[in-house]
Amino acid sequence: MLILAFDTATDVATSALLDDGEVLGERASVAKTLLEDVDALFRQASSRPTDLDALVVGTGPGSFTSTRIGLSVARGLALALGIDGAGVSTLDALAAAADGALPVIDARRGEVFVPGGAAVPPDEVDARGRLCVGDGAVRHRDVLEARGGVIPPDDDVRHTPRAAVHARLATGFGPVDSIEPIYVRAPDAERWRA
Template structure:
């Protein structure tokens, strides 16, 4: 099965094309260039969009706008191609890329997203003795390390979500418009609503 997978929840967008479990190509860029990356992956594999049989999209948590970019692209592609898809948590994919790691995503506003808790202050992360990966671990390295975390160098690939891992974690495919994002808190605009 030819699967197109992507995640745009963080500042580094990831996309991948897999034939069953074989990675045909993988790219990292920014959420705004997602469709360019998809086109490049298809060309690299000598595949046409109509060859894609399923989609996997990252559901966050992460940037509200970036997460919406990924979901909107997945819905548009699924509708145009008549295919199903699956959603996979960005935190789950980060954790799968580093066995035993605690994924930490920058939530902005001085907070991070971690599994099971939502958005918390970096000093409230139970990081003692844990390998922490993700852009939140990089941004709040000093705070997390003083709490006992082990954090790989900033350029370590374990800090980036890998769309290929999203595809491998996907279990149930269905209508893409039923995939729900994981926001973990209200969008920034909500705090200004009267």
């Protein structure tokens, strides 16, 4: 089964092409170059989009705009290719990359996204003795370490929600247009309008 997976919820967008669980290629860049990365993955694997059997997309939480980019690309590709897909939480993918890891995604506004569907100040995260991974752990290293957390070096791969992990976690493939993003809070535009 040939699967294309990608996650654009954080500052580092990742994509991967897998064939029956074997990683044929992986890329990391930014959300706005996702289609270029996907094209490069297909060329690297000597494959074509019409060979795809399914898609896996990261559902966030993370940047509202970046998450929408990933879901829009997934919906467009699924519609054009007539394939199913699955959504995987960015937090779940980060947690699965290291045993016992606490995923912490930068939520901006002085907050972080953590498991349980919450955006909280980093000084409210129970990090005692936990391996904290994600861009929120990097950004709020001092606070989390003061709360007993262990944070790998900034350039450690465990801080990036790798698309290959998303593909391995995916279950329940179905219509891509039914995949819902995990926003946790309203977008800034809604706050400003209110």
